[in-house]
Amino acid sequence: MQAPLNPEHTVSDAASTSPQQAAARIRVVLVGTQHPGNIGSAARALKTMGLSRLVLVAPQKYPHNEADMMAAGAEDVLAAAVVHDTLAEALSDCRLVLGCTARSRRVQLRELGPRAAAAAVRADADAGGEVALVFGRERTGLENAELQLCHAAVHIPANPDYSSLNLAAAVQVLAYEVRMALLGEAGAAPAAVAVQPDAAPHAELEGFFAQLADTLDAIDFHKGRTPDSAMRKLRRLFVRTGLDRQEVRLLRGVLADAQRMAGLARKPED
Amino acid sequence: MQAPLNPEHTVSDAASTSPQQAAARIRVVLVGTQHPGNIGSAARALKTMGLSRLVLVAPQKYPHNEADMMAAGAEDVLAAAVVHDTLAEALSDCRLVLGCTARSRRVQLRELGPRAAAAAVRADADAGGEVALVFGRERTGLENAELQLCHAAVHIPANPDYSSLNLAAAVQVLAYEVRMALLGEAGAAPAAVAVQPDAAPHAELEGFFAQLADTLDAIDFHKGRTPDSAMRKLRRLFVRTGLDRQEVRLLRGVLADAQRMAGLARKPED
Numbered sequence: 001m002q003a004p005l006n007p008e009h010t011v012s013d014a015a016s017t018s019p020q021q022a023a024a025r026i027r028v029v030l031v032g033t034q035h036p037g038n039i040g041s042a043a044r045a046l047k048t049m050g051l052s053r054l055v056l057v058a059p060q061k062y063p064h065n066e067a068d069m070m071a072a073g074a075e076d077v078l079a080a081a082v083v084h085d086t087l088a089e090a091l092s093d094c095r096l097v098l099g100c101t102a103r104s105r106r107v108q109l110r111e112l113g114p115r116a117a118a119a120a121v122r123a124d125a126d127a128g129g130e131v132a133l134v135f136g137r138e139r140t141g142l143e144n145a146e147l148q149l150c151h152a153a154v155h156i157p158a159n160p161d162y163s164s165l166n167l168a169a170a171v172q173v174l175a176y177e178v179r180m181a182l183l184g185e186a187g188a189a190p191a192a193v194a195v196q197p198d199a200a201p202h203a204e205l206e207g208f209f210a211q212l213a214d215t216l217d218a219i220d221f222h223k224g225r226t227p228d229s230a231m232r233k234l235r236r237l238f239v240r241t242g243l244d245r246q247e248v249r250l251l252r253g254v255l256a257d258a259q260r261m262a263g264l265a266r267k268p269e270d
Numbered sequence: 271m272q273a274p275l276n277p278e279h280t281v282s283d284a285a286s287t288s289p290q291q292a293a294a295r296i297r298v299v300l301v302g303t304q305h306p307g308n309i310g311s312a313a314r315a316l317k318t319m320g321l322s323r324l325v326l327v328a329p330q331k332y333p334h335n336e337a338d339m340m341a342a343g344a345e346d347v348l349a350a351a352v353v354h355d356t357l358a359e360a361l362s363d364c365r366l367v368l369g370c371t372a373r374s375r376r377v378q379l380r381e382l383g384p385r386a387a388a389a390a391v392r393a394d395a396d397a398g399g400e401v402a403l404v405f406g407r408e409r410t411g412l413e414n415a416e417l418q419l420c421h422a423a424v425h426i427p428a429n430p431d432y433s434s435l436n437l438a439a440a441v442q443v444l445a446y447e448v449r450m451a452l453l454g455e456a457g458a459a460p461a462a463v464a465v466q467p468d469a470a471p472h473a474e475l476e477g478f479f480a481q482l483a484d485t486l487d488a489i490d491f492h493k494g495r496t497p498d499s500a501m502r503k504l505r506r507l508f509v510r511t512g513l514d515r516q517e518v519r520l521l522r523g524v525l526a527d528a529q530r531m532a533g534l535a536r537k538p539e540d
Binding site: 044045047048049050072073074114115156157158159162163164165166168169172173176179180183215216218219220221230233234237238240241242243246247250253254257258260261262264265 | 314315317318319320342343344384385426427428429432433434435436438439442443446449450453485486488489490491500503504507508510511512513516517520523524527528530531532533534535
């Protein structure tokens, strides 16, 4: 259900969403955090910037007293943190997912600066969407498979000779930009990511991609080609498009018929 | 002395000052820092954002191995740090001095947000001025006498219910804004629509749409549905995406295999 529950807001009436309402739709997801102190520091960074939803994916040590110590006044954010086993679970109801990366990666994703990212976060949260900002491991960041769950990458334009912002510093900078955007001080930058009014949530997109992969197998598409490369390109294409829910249903209908035909071709005796 | 020393630049010709030249005119001054670890963290925050001039006024414990530990890769910034006994000495050659405060103080000073402060820092540094960003003690901030040495106060608009950014986090946010200003991204609107570098020309798109329509027929997709409506929606979707030529070839490859399977399904005897 994409329509806002509160009849006061509509997609075209973003001004009626308060910064607090928008902030409540924004989660910060830490993936595979190694040092529990960083989880506490991140909780603190969120709270200073008026955010409250911390999500942990497979943290290496948690709960841990170092997390509590570093939270220093943001224990409420830490206590409310949700823990998941996989990033996909943490994102299942999200409509916009931005992955923070230290630098451009092999994965081809559109890259946004923090300010443009914050504008996109605000636009989507104002329109009623669930939004995630995803941060990877301290040393190694996000894996390619994790980045592929993201709609765009966020890159903090740090000093190229020394770009090692620590995890808490990166969370602080992004949370700060999100707060500035929610307060309306983004420099009035337009949202860089087009928001579909009825955008398909993450889980529906993933369902479509899974069926697309099955269909490619069924029609013998991969013969002599690497399956991963084609799926990567197709994912990129459809993520860029920003499919709405009706379009996902239409495309899945096409795939279902192609799969049915492939089944008939393989079992002519039926 | 307001006029730039180098006759090549003038105040109105900021473009001739490189971000590196401007960064070299910006110092970050930490007053009475209590925890040496914060001095190291501040050195790191500066370096990530391309700044290098750290000035310490009467630090409580310095040098100190905690400062070295927290600097982690920014030891050069720490080694070059200048120590003064008083803030006045640290600012003697400065043309613009901005004091960071947790909140409005009794001292009547113009108050700037971090973005406006960074724009002012850039303008002055571009024009050849020496600029200082001053941060006070962890617990008590800057004293009134110290704030009176500042031309304006900078206030990070944190969550009013929990505004306690730690010292390193505040330095990180300000240094980040300064870097964004030096890179010229202060208000620059991001590109709203990504331009595909190798966009498929019209005829290739139409070839793809014709094959898509044929494929829908072949897999019996239209059964009970109006063909036009589905094709209209699919056209709209793919036109919006802005396909490049390689993507058109990829999609046509998928369609060709679906068509082949449909052919096999219809003529099992072949």
